[in-house]
Structure formats: C-alpha cells, structure tokens
Amino acid sequence: MQQGELVSPLPSERGRLASGAIRRPAIDWEQRYRRTVIVSDTAATAVVVAAIGSFFGARDAANWHEKWGILAFGTELLVLGALAMSRAWAPPTLGQGAEEFRRLGRSLFTAAVVLALGGIALTSRNIKLWIFVAIPAIALITMTERYLLRLWLHKQRKEGQCLRPVLAAGSPATVRDLIARTRKFPHLGWRVEAVCTPDGLGIDGDQLDGVPVVGRLTDVAGHVRRDGYRVVAVTSDPDWSPDGLQRLAWNLEGSDAEMVVAPVLMEVAGPRLHVDAVLGIPLLRVSMPTFSGGRRVVKGVVDRLGAAVLLLLFAPLMMLVGLLVLMDSRGGALYRQRRVGKDGREFTIFKFRTMVVGADAARDALADRNEGAGLLFKLRRDPRVTRVGTVLRRYSLDELPQLFNVLIGSMSLVGPRPPLPEESAAYGPDIRRRLLVKPGLTGLWQISGRSDLPWEEAIRLDLRYVEDWSLALDTVILWKTLRAVLHGQGAY
Known part of the structure; x- marks a missing residue:
C-alpha cells in the first residue's frame, strides 16, 4: 500500500474501531x-x-x-x-x-x-x-x-489513492445513492468508508453496499473523532432535525472533519445556491435559473465570435472533409436536417454527410436493430454510414458545419443536444425544460460518453446544464470537449 492510500475497515474490525482504537488516515x-x-x-x-x-x-x-x-x-x-x-x-x-x-x-x-x-x-x-x-x-x-x-x-x-475518507449519515436509500455516485465518479475525491443510519442497520445487515454500518445517527461525532474521517456527509432522513444537525456541527468542532449536508434539490448546484441568515435561521436560497439578462448577452457574443474564429481556423480542414465526402459516395457534401431549438422552435441543422443518399428512408427497416437509449435511434455498425463517415463521426468532424448554426444564432457553442422533432414531441413536461436554452455544439452529454450514456443519464445531464448554467461551466465543457473528441468514446 502506497502512502496516501486509505483502506476501508473490514466488518470484523468494527468492534475494534468502536472500542477506541485510533485509525490515523494518511491525509x-x-x-x-x-x-x-x-x-x-x-x-x-x-x-x-x-x-x-x-x-x-x-x-x-x-x-x-x-x-x-x-x-x-x-x-x-x-x-x-x-x-x-x-x-x-x-x-x-x-x-x-x-x-x-x-x-x-x-x-x-x-x-x-x-x-x-x-x-x-x-x-x-x-x-x-x-x-x-x-x-x-x-x-x-x-x-x-x-x-x-x-x-x-x-x-x-481512479487508482484508489488521494481519496478523502467519508462517513455518511442518513437513511439507507439516500446513503446508498451517495455511495453509488462516489464510486461512479472517483475523481471527485470521496470514498465512503463508514455509514451511520437511524437504527444502526444497513440493507445487508451490518453493511450497505459493502460499506460497514458503524452506528446510529447519534454516534456520528464519536466515530469521527475516534476514526479520523475527513468528511461527514449528511443525507436526508426524517430523523434529522434542525436541533440534531446543530448539535452535530457543535460536536464536530475542533476535529478535522468537514460537515456536508446534501440539499433536497440534488441536481441544483453552483451559482444558484446561496446560504442566507434570516431572523437567525440559516436558509438555503435557490435563485431562478438564468435564461436571459447580461450573462446571456455575453454568452451570445462569445458564441458568435467563437464560431467566426473557429470557422476561419477550420476552413481548410472543412474544405478537405467536404471533398473527401464527395469522392467517397454519391450525394452532396452537406446534410440538412430539421431539429428543435430554444422554446421548441425548429431550425435546419448543417452537418457533413456521413451516410448514403436515402438513409432516412431506410431507417424503418432497421428499427428492430436499434441500440440507442430511450428515444434515440443509434446503431454501432450502421450499414448506412459511409467509410469516410465512420471517421468523421468518430472524431466529430461531421459536426463542424454546425458552427454556421452558432454564427446565425440558432445554436450555441455549449448547450443540450438538439433533438429531432419526433423526439421532442414525445417529451414530458420535465424533459421539455431542456428546450429553455439554445442547443449546443457540445455539452455535458458530449464530454460524458455521448451515445454510450443511458437515456436517463443523458437527460439528467442536459437538465443539469439548464439549471446550473454559468460562463465558467461553459469554459470547462469547451476545454474537456477536445479530449472527448480525441478519445472518440460513444461516437458512432
């Protein structure tokens, strides 16, 4: 074991830890x-x-x-x-x-x-x-x-090092969700090593998804001081009262632990969350998502300037790609398709053609082979895709003409994926919130796996972007898009 690596205690060690043995986490x-x-x-x-x-x-x-x-x-x-x-x-x-x-x-x-x-x-x-x-x-x-x-x-x-040991306290269902998220996204730096529940029991007896349940909610502070956890993650549970959380915060004073309380609005974060003190009561204030105003004006200016600069930079490459498409198969270099944009307005999207002529008409014959998630139609080895089209799709070169859509204002550099009209028609009220902003050339969906993502996860990412949009988030997404494109994960 290397220095800095943390190891979760085995179930057989619970008694030893509870008896007062001090575990010194390597932080x-x-x-x-x-x-x-x-x-x-x-x-x-x-x-x-x-x-x-x-x-x-x-x-x-x-x-x-x-x-x-x-x-x-x-x-x-x-x-x-x-x-x-x-x-x-x-x-x-x-x-x-x-x-x-x-x-x-x-x-x-x-x-x-x-x-x-x-x-x-x-x-x-x-x-x-x-x-x-x-x-x-x-x-x-x-x-x-x-x-x-x-x-x-x-x-x-990702190799299991440089992780902060976490004690999670709350209902088994919410703690279980937290454990799943920390394991799915290890780069965030949390590892749940122990759990406290209202009755001191987990779903699997003295464990919860392989993590030992070390006590009740009232035992949290004692375990933190004895075992050296760096984070106390409080998840929702009816047994958590304002007085109980206040006492826990007091009892953690003087320790190295950071107390983190998960809000009920799990998907709202970033600039929309504010903590205010009203009449001595700490309140979590959730501001309205920004769909207009100064920041949106700045975003629009950046979109158009960025699209113009990128079109100038990629002009030679786009001319080469267009020539290769014309030489590879019969048909034009560009493909036009109707998509749904902001507020449900339809627009024509531009892409380099990656399929044979008449591919849309052949879709019904391939319906039984659909591998796409949810409302998406996708085939990993689509017989309609041309040889050049396979390469263009892998590295997202077919999407370069969408810079013209950004330039004329129907799309943004960053935003949710632009859906087809038939997809949009099947949206429920919740999913239709993704149409409150302009669709993007790239987005959280693009940098998180693209077509490999489950439908629910793709929608969750789009809605998260709508709720938590910021210029800083756009900058991070644009930066990560380059790596996603080079890896080609989920592109087919």
Whole structure:
C-alpha cells in the first residue's frame, strides 16, 4: 500500500474501531498537493514577472531599480496576495470542478483592477504592460499547470489513492445513492468508508453496499473523532432535525472533519445556491435559473465570435472533409436536417454527410436493430454510414458545419443536444425544460460518453446544464470537449 492510500475497515474490525482504537488516515497528500499548487503558482508568476521586467526593463536600465523593479516585485506580491485572499489555495476547492478556476480567475481579475488603480494613482506609463500582458500570461500559465496537476490527481483517484475518507449519515436509500455516485465518479475525491443510519442497520445487515454500518445517527461525532474521517456527509432522513444537525456541527468542532449536508434539490448546484441568515435561521436560497439578462448577452457574443474564429481556423480542414465526402459516395457534401431549438422552435441543422443518399428512408427497416437509449435511434455498425463517415463521426468532424448554426444564432457553442422533432414531441413536461436554452455544439452529454450514456443519464445531464448554467461551466465543457473528441468514446 502506497502512502496516501486509505483502506476501508473490514466488518470484523468494527468492534475494534468502536472500542477506541485510533485509525490515523494518511491525509498527507492533501497538504502535499496544496504545497505543489502554491509553489507552481508562485513559480509561474515569478517567471512571467521576471521575463517581462528583464526584457522591457533592459531598455530603460537607468530606471530599472526605481521603476521596473518596484513594479515587478509589486505585481508578484499583488497576484499572490489576491490568490490567498480569494482562497484559491483552499484544499476543498483544489481539483474540484469549475470552482477552482473561478477563484483563480477572480483573483487575477482583482489583481488587474488593483494594478490599474495603482497606475492611475502613481501616473505610471508602464502599468499597461503589467495589466494587459503580465496578468493574462500569468492566467494562461497558472490555469494550464492547475489543469495538468488536476489530471494527475484524477488519475491517482481512479487508482484508489488521494481519496478523502467519508462517513455518511442518513437513511439507507439516500446513503446508498451517495455511495453509488462516489464510486461512479472517483475523481471527485470521496470514498465512503463508514455509514451511520437511524437504527444502526444497513440493507445487508451490518453493511450497505459493502460499506460497514458503524452506528446510529447519534454516534456520528464519536466515530469521527475516534476514526479520523475527513468528511461527514449528511443525507436526508426524517430523523434529522434542525436541533440534531446543530448539535452535530457543535460536536464536530475542533476535529478535522468537514460537515456536508446534501440539499433536497440534488441536481441544483453552483451559482444558484446561496446560504442566507434570516431572523437567525440559516436558509438555503435557490435563485431562478438564468435564461436571459447580461450573462446571456455575453454568452451570445462569445458564441458568435467563437464560431467566426473557429470557422476561419477550420476552413481548410472543412474544405478537405467536404471533398473527401464527395469522392467517397454519391450525394452532396452537406446534410440538412430539421431539429428543435430554444422554446421548441425548429431550425435546419448543417452537418457533413456521413451516410448514403436515402438513409432516412431506410431507417424503418432497421428499427428492430436499434441500440440507442430511450428515444434515440443509434446503431454501432450502421450499414448506412459511409467509410469516410465512420471517421468523421468518430472524431466529430461531421459536426463542424454546425458552427454556421452558432454564427446565425440558432445554436450555441455549449448547450443540450438538439433533438429531432419526433423526439421532442414525445417529451414530458420535465424533459421539455431542456428546450429553455439554445442547443449546443457540445455539452455535458458530449464530454460524458455521448451515445454510450443511458437515456436517463443523458437527460439528467442536459437538465443539469439548464439549471446550473454559468460562463465558467461553459469554459470547462469547451476545454474537456477536445479530449472527448480525441478519445472518440460513444461516437458512432
């Protein structure tokens, strides 16, 4: 067993743990990882500042110590101070979704604003260089190194290392769901090692899906202090009262454990959740999802500018692909199809043709071989797909013409998958919520397995995007799309 690896206690060990034996979880990896991030951020900032100061300062050597040295040193301290003040190095956020990059971006934006105000106050002519060159360069390098470090961390977690030991407390059904999610997504860094239920029993006697049930809900604090769990995950159960949760929070004070309470709205997260104190009562406030307003305007501008830039970059590739499609089989290079967009409005989607002419008419004859989930029609080895079409589908090159749809405003760069009219007609009221936003060229569905996903999971991801949309989430999805396309998982 390597250092940093945690092992769940066997059922036979429950008595020994309960009797007072102290299990010391190896959590050194958290501090090592945090130190690595801090050193990487500091080194990246120092390299950028030194490079800019040396290159441009050499042209004004007489004032180097007076002006350039002060600006370089001040920028370094300002960036690192902003990172610390914004809690961009807080262990709970490192390696955890878009929040890590959101804090990093907020820190660098704050540093840029303070630099600008300082430049105005000091009437410095050189401050623009540090605002518009140094800060963006620091952002590019730090975000890249953070992403590479996260890839390493996720790889370790998939191998069972660098996981935080969790004690889950709640009803067997909700705890069971939590266990399933942590096992399905190990990159999130949780491993449920023990369970407390209202009666101290699990579904399988003294276990719950292979995890030992160590006691009742009233025993949680004692087990945390004795056995060193890092997270206490409280799931819903009628036995949890406000007073009970308050006492648990008090009893956990002084321990290293973080108390996490799962809200009833399991699929609502991110910027829509806010904790407010009203008359001394902590309330979880859920804001309305954003379907219009300033952020949507920004998203629309980014969509059109991004589509225009990508069309220019991919123009040679698209011309080559179109030529290969024409040479491979009879028919045109582009395929047009009606899809359903925002608010149920139909539009024409553009794709490179990957099937033989007349493929739509032959679909009914293949209905008994359908391998698609839910309302989707998919075949892993569809006889209608051409040789070139197989390659285009694997690497999603057939979807490049959809950039024209983004450019004219019928689609977005990121959003739910655009459904066919017959699919949309079969939607229930809940599923129709995915039509509240523009469909996307890529989305959570694209980066999570595409056609390999069960229908329910694909719909859940689309609805999650609708509920929790943010510019930061769009950025993460676009970044992960490249890896999904290169791997080709679920593309057929």
